[in-house]
Each structure stands twice: as C-alpha cells, then as structure tokens.
Amino acid sequence: MLRRTYDDQTCSIARTLEVVGERWTLLIVRDAVRGVTRFDGFLASLAIARNVLSDRLAGLVRHGVLERVPYQERPPRHEYRLTAKGRELVPALLALMEWGDRHLCDESGPPVVPEHADCGGRVDVHLTCRGCSAEVVPADVVPKEE
Template identity: 75%
Template sequence: MLRRTYDGQVCSIARSLEVVGERWTLLIVRDAFHGVTRFDGFLNRLPIARNVLSDRLNGLVDHGVMERVPYQDRPPRHEYRLTAKGRRLAPVLLALMEWGDHYLAGEAGPPSVAEHNDCGGRIDVRLVCACCGQDVERADMTVHRSGDHQTG
C-alpha cells in the first residue's frame, strides 16, 4: 500500500490527518466512543480486514490516541481505550456527524443524535471565541499563520 503523507505541509490539519486520516481510523475512534474496547468488538461493528484493524489500532496506540490495556493473561488479550488525547477528538467526530446529518442524511433523517445526559437536549458543535464567549460564524473570523498576528 502506498502511504499518503503530507510532508512539507506546515499545517495542523495535515499533521492531524497523518494520525487519523487513513480509511477506517475515525470509525474505529467513533466505535471506541460508543464503548467498543476489544479487537473482536471492532471487527463485529466494522467490515474491516483483521490486518487493517490491527494496523489502525497500533497506529492509534503509537500516536497516543488509544492505550492498550491487558485484560487476560492466557492467552494475552488487550482492550483499546481512548486516552485524553483520543477523547479530545469528540468535537471532530460530532462536527463530521453534524455535517453529514445536514448534507447526507437522506429521507430517513440522521442515523443517530448526540444528546446531553442531564436534560436530553441535542448537542451542537459551535465555534466560540475563547476571549469573549461569543458564537462566531466563518465570516467573522480570520485564519492566519501563528507568527503573522500581533495582539494588544
């Protein structure tokens, strides 16, 4: 398999895709968010080859997105659990889900919804200013290279 890389890209999106951009990887992370922890559990939920699943899980462990935790000695068996770094992918997954629900859901509507456990309200992914707390639309922001902006 020819590995696609983003060498030479000084971009956090490209660097992130090096970790989670391969086919199946975000679906494995999605299933981990849904409570799947064991190799066979991932196999049962995804139409993925064993060797590909093993490769993706090893990559997620190598990048610190998941950790391998032993649950049986004979034969040795491990669970795969999201780390704090992996759990920080929740907004990414929810944003992709929200986008897919909006543009790709079809007549049946969204296949799943994210709800707040306390009140049952739907979870929305929002862009919020870290300084003033105001919701921000794309037209209200500028993206620039880190060293190109002075505050104050």
C-alpha cells in the same frame, strides 16, 4: 494514511491527518467513543480486514489516541481504551456528523443523535470566540499565521 508530500508546509491539519486521516481510523475512534473496546467488537462493527484493523489500532496506540490494556491473562487478551487525547477528538467527530446530517442525510433523518448524558439534551458543536465569548459563524473565521 497520507504520505508526506508537504514537507515544506507547516499545517496542523496535515499533521492531524497523518494520525486520523485514513477512513478506517476515524471509524475506529467513533466506535471507541460508543464503547467498543475489544478487537472482535471493532471487527464486527466495521467489517474490516483483520490486518487493516490491527495496523490502525497499533497506529492509534502509537499516537496515544488509544491505550492497549490487558483484560485477561490466559490466554493474554487486550482491549483498547480511549485516552484523554482520544476523547479530545469527540468535537471533531460531532462536527463531521453534523455536516453529514445536514448534507448527506436521507428523508428518514440522522441515524444517531448525540445527547448529553446528564440531561438528555441534544449536543451541538459551536464555534466560540476566546476573546469575547461570542458565537461565531464559519464565514467570520479568518486564518491568521502566527
């Protein structure tokens, strides 16, 4: 996690990085989106240290990105499910994936292609103006402080 060195800044990106900015955290969210729910599933998928995984899962639960739900009583066992807040990270994950596919992919192509569950069509992230509904390119985005 980032350490706060920008106390005098008001920045939504910095606040978001406090929750999901550590490398393992976004990979945990990626796996949760893919259907991984149990501690051992994350452990196997990520090859992460148990204590680091436990810490990151606890942080995601604390911030409401995941919820910890019991699935077995004896012995007590829990799984981690994405909340609505966690599912709202899907466009950000897709944008990162698209950027990686464009700039970091090898000749074999993207390792994963996001598809629409209903029709099988390719899913892409697009910027759209809320005012006129036009598709916007990144060069046309101007930050405006409110």
